[in-house]
Amino acid sequence: MTAVPAPAAQRSAPADVIAPALIFVALAAVPVVASVGAQTYVLDLVSRIMIFAIAAVALDVLIGYGGLISFGHAAFVGLGAYAVGILSAHGFGDALIALPVALAASALFALATGAVCLRTHGVYFIMITLAFSQMMFFTAASLAPYGGDDGLTVRARNTIAGFALMRDALSFYYVVFACLLATYLLCRALLGSRFGRVFCGARENPIRMASIGYDVFRYQLVAYVIAGAIGGLSGFLLANAAEFVSPAYMSWQRSGELVIMVLMGGMGTLYGAVMGAAAFVFAEEWLSGLTEHWKMIFGPLLVLIVLFARGGLVSLAARLVRSKA
Amino acid sequence: MSEPVLRIEALCKYFGGLLVTDSVTLAINPGELHAVIGPNGAGKTTLINQISGLIRPDAGRIELGGRDVTSLPTHARAALGVARSFQITSVLPRFSALQNVALAVQARSGSSFRFFGRADHERALNEEAEAVLAEVGLSARAHVPALALSHGEKRVLELAIALAIRPKLLLLDEPMAGIGRDETERLIAVLRALKGRFPVLLVEHDMTAVFALADRISVLIYGRILASGAPDVVRADPAVIAAYLGDEME
Numbered sequence: 137m138t139a140v141p142a143p144a145a146q147r148s149a150p151a152d153v154i155a156p157a158l159i160f161v162a163l164a165a166v167p168v169v170a171s172v173g174a175q176t177y178v179l180d181l182v183s184r185i186m187i188f189a190i191a192a193v194a195l196d197v198l199i200g201y202g203g204l205i206s207f208g209h210a211a212f213v214g215l216g217a218y219a220v221g222i223l224s225a226h227g228f229g230d231a232l233i234a235l236p237v238a239l240a241a242s243a244l245f246a247l248a249t250g251a252v253c254l255r256t257h258g259v260y261f262i263m264i265t266l267a268f269s270q271m272m273f274f275t276a277a278s279l280a281p282y283g284g285d286d287g288l289t290v291r292a293r294n295t296i297a298g299f300a301l302m303r304d305a306l307s308f309y310y311v312v313f314a315c316l317l318a319t320y321l322l323c324r325a326l327l328g329s330r331f332g333r334v335f336c337g338a339r340e341n342p343i344r345m346a347s348i349g350y351d352v353f354r355y356q357l358v359a360y361v362i363a364g365a366i367g368g369l370s371g372f373l374l375a376n377a378a379e380f381v382s383p384a385y386m387s388w389q390r391s392g393e394l395v396i397m398v399l400m401g402g403m404g405t406l407y408g409a410v411m412g413a414a415a416f417v418f419a420e421e422w423l424s425g426l427t428e429h430w431k432m433i434f435g436p437l438l439v440l441i442v443l444f445a446r447g448g449l450v451s452l453a454a455r456l457v458r459s460k461a
Numbered sequence: 462m463s464e465p466v467l468r469i470e471a472l473c474k475y476f477g478g479l480l481v482t483d484s485v486t487l488a489i490n491p492g493e494l495h496a497v498i499g500p501n502g503a504g505k506t507t508l509i510n511q512i513s514g515l516i517r518p519d520a521g522r523i524e525l526g527g528r529d530v531t532s533l534p535t536h537a538r539a540a541l542g543v544a545r546s547f548q549i550t551s552v553l554p555r556f557s558a559l560q561n562v563a564l565a566v567q568a569r570s571g572s573s574f575r576f577f578g579r580a581d582h583e584r585a586l587n588e589e590a591e592a593v594l595a596e597v598g599l600s601a602r603a604h605v606p607a608l609a610l611s612h613g614e615k616r617v618l619e620l621a622i623a624l625a626i627r628p629k630l631l632l633l634d635e636p637m638a639g640i641g642r643d644e645t646e647r648l649i650a651v652l653r654a655l656k657g658r659f660p661v662l663l664v665e666h667d668m669t670a671v672f673a674l675a676d677r678i679s680v681l682i683y684g685r686i687l688a689s690g691a692p693d694v695v696r697a698d699p700a701v702i703a704a705y706l707g708d709e710m711e
Binding site: 325326328329330331332333334336337340341343344345346347348349350351352355358 | 513515534535536537539540544545547551552553554555556560564565567568569571572573574575576577578579580581583622625626
């Protein structure tokens with residue numbers, strides 16, 4: 137009806153149920169389909185997509201619903217990954233220790249930096265989140281005992297309560313899948329709740345929200361911490377997937393890639409971020425097979441998507457469905 | 462006489478070198494509708510912004526029900542019952558009219574740090590919001606996004622949002638601005654029905670509305686209160702006529 141649709145949490149269209157259901161059914165079926173071909177390759181690739189999707193979904197909560205354009209989300213991912221790497225270097229290889237530490241580290245970092253960042257708005261917010269993540273990047277790069285610039289090899293994938301559930305590609309795939317599904321459902325519930333309504337309202341009109349009695353800063357900070365912790369979850373999985381951590385996980389390019397995933401998929405839908413992560417990783421995989429200068433093709437592609445498919449792949453798909461109907 | 466709800470004492474505010482609020486002293490009594498009138502640039506909106514907490518005064522004090530609130534932030538004052546409308550309509554554009562009002566109800570009914578359960582399905586919030594919308598005559602438009610409402614409807618919605626926090630003091634900044642004659646009449650009727658339930662500070666240029674509604678009027682010129690009193694007294698005040706009403710009443 138209008139050019140600016142309400143945030144998905146504030147409306148209920150069939151597409152908001154059907155589209156994510158289709159995506160998750162497809163992801164659950166990937167191992168079955170992949171078993172006919174190069175299974176390990178496909179499982180690793182789609183696992184990587186889902187790991188980035190976890191971080192991107194959380195980022196979409198901030199960008200698409202809260203209007204908080206965080207340009208430092210990779211710092212949370214990196215912190216989660218370093219928690220796994222450093223603990224493993226000291227002989228702690230179980231997820232029951234590594235995961236809580238990863239979540240706590242990224243949540244604490246989000247709390248400390250968010251308390252500062254959220255005092256600013258617009259471009260300043262973008263710049264200050266970037267600055268904090270760069271700070272973490274250089275900190276990680278100077279961690280000589282843990283590989284410094286070169287990064288750090290994780291001895292082995294984490295066990296879960298002593299069981300090697302993440303060792304083989306298939307079970308690791310489903311662990312990641314479960315994490316993504318949980319993340320999606322959590323964020324969705326969050327945004328539709330009382331809390332989410334205040335958080336979305338703060339983006340719409342912070343002064344109006346203050347004038348009816350909401351201290352919007354507190355709500356934004358809590359959301360920032362939750363999104364940060366989910367970034368830590370993504371990092372925890374990333375370190376286990378690659379069995380390696382490096383400062384590059386926290387680089388500003390990586391933060392930018394997460395923003396691109398959200399934009400490409402379509403902001404403010406959550407499942408769009410999953411599509412965006414898939415599109416990004418596929419494009420990277422396919423284009424980098426063609427040429428090592430793949431970003432020269434990817435860049436213009438991105439410009440086209442932003443220009444002609446505002447609302448990202450989600451709106452493109454919706455238009456296709458409508459024209460067929 | 463009972464204690465005033467709002468007491469402003471010797472309030473001063475500078476914008477750079479310009480004194481926009483010049484030792485304003487004002488009291489608003491329970492149930493009264495107090496209108497503040499004055500030419501453009503007299504500092505009326507600045508005064509309202511200081512009462513609602515969006516702007517900090519440079520000197521003076523603001524008391525609400527006997528409590529000093531001069532340094533409280535906006536949201537804390539709203540929690541104490543200060544509701545307001547804005548000169549430029551301020552609603553949540555992509556939320557429906559009902560959601561706009563329900564969010565205001567939510568602000569004073571239980572914690573908003575609840576992360577599960579759909580807020581849109583909370584009957585208690587919705588029923589109360591529907592009642593407020595019915596009161597201002599906006600029920601038929603409850604599920605329309607605020608951005609799709611007419612200008613006049615948005616002004617009424619803003620009033621509904623203010624009512625939904627059950628104000629102890631209502632600040633209205635030019636509620637009639639930019640709306641047509643018919644809608645002005647409607648809004649005057651709505652405000653008249655509300656009169657007496659809580660005190661209202663009304664800033665308005667529409668003199669028909671002001672003289673139809675106000676119990677007392679203060680005239681603000683260059684940040685100073687020139688005259689204050691019953692409508693008939695103010696209307697007859699030669700200084701007021703010379704400075705302001707002379708042009709407005711023609």
